[in-house]
Amino acid sequence: MVNVLDGMNVSQERGSKTYNGYVMLLVLLAVTVLAFLWMSTSFPPGPEKASKIYFVFKLVASLTGFLVVATGFFMIQPNQTAVITLFGAYSGTERTEGLRWVWPWMMRKKISARAHNVHSEKVKINDLRGNPIEIACNTVWRVRDTAQAAFDVDDYKEFVNIQIEAGLRTVGARHPYDDMSEEDATTLRGSADVVNRELQEELNERLKVAGIVVDEAGLTHLAYAPEIAGAMLRRQQADAVIAARKKVVIGAVGMVEDALAKLSADGVVDLDDERRAAMVSNLMVVLCGDREAHPVVNAGTLYQ
Template sequence: MSGHSVPMTSSRERAGSAYNGYLMLAIFSAITLAVVFMIIGAIPPEGAAKSVKLAFVGTLVTGALAVLFGLIGFFMIQPNQAAVITLFGEYRGTVRKEGLQWVWPWMIKQKVSVRAHNIHSEKVKINDLRGNPIEVACNVVWRVSDTAQAVFDVDDYKEFVNIQIEAGLRTVGARHPYDDMSDDDKTTLRGSADVVNAELREELNERLAVAGIVVDEAGLTHLAYAPEIAGAMLRRQQADAVIAARKKVVIGAVSMVEDALAKLSQDGIIDLDDERKAAMVSNLMVVLCGDREAHPVVNTGTLYQ
């Protein structure tokens, strides 16, 4: 017999109703004063029967409990805060109106902050597209957009966010190489920050949608090779830099030699045959491309001796 998973029903936030807390506070204050005056007027005289005294005590306790019970229904809503109202386990709506509010005391109120939260993740060690171990971390700005989903569809939405940030970071980090090692690497983690950050934000929004959470901003804050390969990759980057510098030096030297030969020929300073041109080009390239200072050698004869 094969089992079938039951799809989870997604909750949806709806507006909840609450009474104006300031009005209810005035009403309860008036009721409290009335109860106090009634109790004062009902104080039994000395020598009253025991039953009368017990009735007075019962009235006093009942009035005090009624007032205290009514005060339980008051709650305050701060700016960018909401209160999820439930009645015997049933969702009865979300109150977002700021200020003092009042609901029936048997209704449970759970406050949820809808302000922007900022999380800087821990460094996560992952493998990039080429399998190189790297360390990455990110900064995420998120907020609760649907309080019903955040409270009822996940167990702990804040812990859920932390776990999904790490999972999303691993997913996006594994899609691209750390650096462009070939011409096919169009998007890299190091060189395509805007693209990678946009992918990370989209990935997190998809993962956190089930909890009614929206990611406003996400971006990498740390990116480096893992310590075990950092030295080798540093030497590779240094080699790439040396090759690029050598290439630029050679191109510049060739241009300078070409200009020198053209100038000598144009001004008629000296008429060089192919062999002398080759020797001159060789000498100039050695001087211009060499790492060490050139030491001239005086030739008192001719090129052919």
């Protein structure tokens, strides 16, 4: 897979310089008291017009000081961050929870660092053998680097949803839905741990450009597409019967070999090639038959 980080500037999160909001509340209270005392003082002697201008000046200065302090407060909840920018330039990320204060001309964009749970829609894809299947997954992700999430992608939540679908299609096309011919083959239906691990690695590779890490990913829905579901069910049943028959025959051959070797080693009976072949045939019928065998008692000799 091509690295999406090549050829682009990658942002990196760093701490920001903010102030304790509770201390700034005391500062706001002090500014309010000082402004009230200043406004209540008498005007200096002089013309009436100058007194009005001085009053307006004190009012504007008091309101400006109050607004500068009052508009700098912001709240950060647990597992929440605030990306601070100054006139468009990244200033840092604040992760300290509680009441914080920053200069009012610095912009704050809050980004949650909590785990997000996304259940994807069912998508139709072709597996490794070209069979159309329906597949869906559940993904648990969180923001690791807030600077990348805020500045390296346009909308990191929409980016996550699109990449989940793309990663699901990529992983689903790597393996067949099922494979009865090989027991150790990696399949979507029979190798859930392997497929889930591949899906998590694929999504982490795709989402690291946005500073996002996937903690868990797993398939929640897997089925053949409706138009071939009936035919594939019959194929699965046939494959299962063939695989079961193969096991039965291999086991029966081993049991017949052990029985003949035991009879020969213990000297119970000596059989020529023709009688040995007949015994092998009878034992294979008994061991491989679908129904219970009905023995026939031979009252004569072995050759009758």
